[in-house]
Amino acid sequence: MKLNVTSYGRLPTYAKCTRCKGKALVHLPSHHANFCNECFLVFFRNAVKRAMKLFPLRPRDPIMVAVSGGKDSLALWSVLTELGYYTKGLHIDLGIPGFSEASREASKQFARSRNLELSFYSLKDLFGFSLLDIRSRTHRMICSVCGMLKRQFLNRLAIQEGFSIVATGHNLDDEASRLMGNILRHRESYLAKAYPYLPAMPGVASRIKPLFRLESEEIRIYCQIQNISYVKDRCPFSKGATSHIFLESLEFLESKMPGTKRDFLFGYLETKRPPTSDETPGERCSICGAISYRNICGVCRIKEELTKRDGRIVKGKAT
Amino acid sequence: MKLNVTSYGRLPTYAKCTRCKGKALVHLPSHHANFCNECFLVFFRNAVKRAMKLFPLRPRDPIMVAVSGGKDSLALWSVLTELGYYTKGLHIDLGIPGFSEASREASKQFARSRNLELSFYSLKDLFGFSLLDIRSRTHRMICSVCGMLKRQFLNRLAIQEGFSIVATGHNLDDEASRLMGNILRHRESYLAKAYPYLPAMPGVASRIKPLFRLESEEIRIYCQIQNISYVKDRCPFSKGATSHIFLESLEFLESKMPGTKRDFLFGYLETKRPPTSDETPGERCSICGAISYRNICGVCRIKEELTKRDGRIVKGKAT
Numbered sequence: 001m002k003l004n005v006t007s008y009g010r011l012p013t014y015a016k017c018t019r020c021k022g023k024a025l026v027h028l029p030s031h032h033a034n035f036c037n038e039c040f041l042v043f044f045r046n047a048v049k050r051a052m053k054l055f056p057l058r059p060r061d062p063i064m065v066a067v068s069g070g071k072d073s074l075a076l077w078s079v080l081t082e083l084g085y086y087t088k089g090l091h092i093d094l095g096i097p098g099f100s101e102a103s104r105e106a107s108k109q110f111a112r113s114r115n116l117e118l119s120f121y122s123l124k125d126l127f128g129f130s131l132l133d134i135r136s137r138t139h140r141m142i143c144s145v146c147g148m149l150k151r152q153f154l155n156r157l158a159i160q161e162g163f164s165i166v167a168t169g170h171n172l173d174d175e176a177s178r179l180m181g182n183i184l185r186h187r188e189s190y191l192a193k194a195y196p197y198l199p200a201m202p203g204v205a206s207r208i209k210p211l212f213r214l215e216s217e218e219i220r221i222y223c224q225i226q227n228i229s230y231v232k233d234r235c236p237f238s239k240g241a242t243s244h245i246f247l248e249s250l251e252f253l254e255s256k257m258p259g260t261k262r263d264f265l266f267g268y269l270e271t272k273r274p275p276t277s278d279e280t281p282g283e284r285c286s287i288c289g290a291i292s293y294r295n296i297c298g299v300c301r302i303k304e305e306l307t308k309r310d311g312r313i314v315k316g317k318a319t
Numbered sequence: 320m321k322l323n324v325t326s327y328g329r330l331p332t333y334a335k336c337t338r339c340k341g342k343a344l345v346h347l348p349s350h351h352a353n354f355c356n357e358c359f360l361v362f363f364r365n366a367v368k369r370a371m372k373l374f375p376l377r378p379r380d381p382i383m384v385a386v387s388g389g390k391d392s393l394a395l396w397s398v399l400t401e402l403g404y405y406t407k408g409l410h411i412d413l414g415i416p417g418f419s420e421a422s423r424e425a426s427k428q429f430a431r432s433r434n435l436e437l438s439f440y441s442l443k444d445l446f447g448f449s450l451l452d453i454r455s456r457t458h459r460m461i462c463s464v465c466g467m468l469k470r471q472f473l474n475r476l477a478i479q480e481g482f483s484i485v486a487t488g489h490n491l492d493d494e495a496s497r498l499m500g501n502i503l504r505h506r507e508s509y510l511a512k513a514y515p516y517l518p519a520m521p522g523v524a525s526r527i528k529p530l531f532r533l534e535s536e537e538i539r540i541y542c543q544i545q546n547i548s549y550v551k552d553r554c555p556f557s558k559g560a561t562s563h564i565f566l567e568s569l570e571f572l573e574s575k576m577p578g579t580k581r582d583f584l585f586g587y588l589e590t591k592r593p594p595t596s597d598e599t600p601g602e603r604c605s606i607c608g609a610i611s612y613r614n615i616c617g618v619c620r621i622k623e624e625l626t627k628r629d630g631r632i633v634k635g636k637a638t
Contacts, residue, residue: 180503183502184499184572184579184582184583185579185582185583185586186582186583186586186587186590242576245571245572245575245576246572248571249568249569249571249572250568252564252567252568252571253503253564253565253568256564257561257564260503260504263503263504263505264503264504264505267504267505268505271505
């Protein structure tokens with residue numbers, strides 16, 4: 001299979017693969033490299049292998065992959081499988097009209113095509129409200145509420161299914177633009193957690209980001225070469241999200257100075273110690289008993305806020 | 320005098336001045352404020368007064384103002400004079416065809432109109448080469464060579480003329496975009512000097528940036544209200560300079576989230592201690608005797624590089 005995929009514009013026909021000297025089809029300016037499809041896949045897998053070495057895992061540790069149906073999570077699941085990890089997918093239907101149906105279908109279709117196990121849950125069942133319900137009942141930034149709920153439920157469901165590692169599809173662009181936003185806005189508490197690995201604690205699975213060394217565009221090319229069908233649309237609820245704004249600003253710098261994103265993120269990570277579980281707060285939520293940074297966990301706080309608006313009172317444990 | 324100058328688009332006709340409730344003519348979204356021209360000038364002077372309080376100066380210390388003929392340096396000279404400081408202008412003709420003549424004329428005209436003292440020097444006389452000569456003889460980034468030469472000669476000439484303080488027109492945009500560039504590229508040694516004040520040492524004047532709290536656009540409005548004629552063109556040698564790229568990226572963020580530049584720079588400065596003279600390296604250049612970070616100062620190193628290309632050898636002290 002030879003697809004004419006190029007990262008930034010077309011390559012001249014005489015361009016050679018940096019690795020095998022065959023005909024190059026993929027141009028990666030931030031690496032000063034061109035690849036044929038096969039060598040691109042080697043490059044891609046090597047980037048994931050290199051990331052995985054950073055995480056203190058044992059080779060046979062089973063990994064729960066958070067699968068949204070977008071290119072990042074499906075590429076992540078695909079490459080971890082290729083590298084021989086034992087994985088299971090976990091998909092949470094958020095209840096975003098149109099978008100959630102397409103996301104579920106893409107996840108299902110990928111799992112079926114690769115004969116992989118995939119668990120389905122719905123936010124409405126888990127939490128009592130879909131994201132559409134939540135959006136109409138709160139003035140909070142919907143992306144930050146959604147992010148928090150996904151993190152919490154991914155962890156709880158992974159533990160419930162017997163997994164102690166959760167992998168997410170965050171890529172280099174996600175990590176670099178979030179880092180940029182947190183630095184520009186002096187969000188020190190977020191900076192402390194800016195690492196592609198967070199350790200496990202009792203009741204909390206460790207979180208890994210195996211794609212953190214790969215750019216969004218590289219993941220798109222991987223999906224194209226591997227014939228992975230994914231949901232191409234952005235979440236319709238995320239319009240105007242600040243994360244998109246920081247990414248756009250960083251993309252502009254990258255277009256003028258290829259390698260900026262990479263050098264920025266990796267240079268920053270070099271100065272950081274990997275987090276240890278001693279550094280992670282371990283309070284228990286007084287309502288649902290989940291590990292929490294405060295007396296009441298984020299899930300229960302949001303739930304209280306949403307139900308108070310109805311005049312109803314939350315009783316018992318959340319979810 | 321009522322000019323219809325607005326910072327970002329026109330104001331609605333009913334907009335009122337935040338300070339005096341008169342008709343507003345200036346809109347400053349990053350301050351959530353509108354001003355009439357008179358109150359804008361009060362706001363502008365207050366921002367400079369607040370900056371000056373940060374610098375350990377005595378009220379009657381004479382200040383040498385680095386005057387390029389652009390809006391920042393002329394606004395700086397104007398506002399320092401309004402605030403009652405004793406100032407003298409210093410202009411270095413860099414020898415950039417067309418641009419330098421216009422810059423010299425704008426500086427001269429401003430000094431004449433305000434009856435202020437202005438010293439003129441030329442880089443060719445001081446250093447032996449104009450910036451045009453230098454550009455044709457080195458592959459170094461011309462903006463960084465120019466910046467270094469200006470810093471060095473401004474200091475030497477200020478000391479020679481009996482001044483111990485040099486003020487430059489760097490504004491909030493300059494400082495914020497340079498800080499962003501240095502953070503993204505992990506330039507730790509530059510970050511250590513990222514402060515709007517550098518202390519004096521024997522043989523070195525202190526450097527102050529009284530406009531660091533004011534945005535480029537605010538300075539443009541000040542010049543318009545105060546009828547200051549300045550050179551509007553950018554230096555023709557600075558095309559593609561990385562500083563412009565970082566500024567453009569930051570301007571994009573500012574347009575989406577007004578106040579970003581300000582919060583980023585001021586938040587960063589709050590975490591920094593003002594530099595003290597103990598922290599500044601104080602070696603002497605073995606060729607010209609100037610205070611230097613290395614055995615041979617930047618000026619002499621550049622001069623050696625430029626003259627070696629001719630087959631000539633530099634003898635004696637550099638200017």
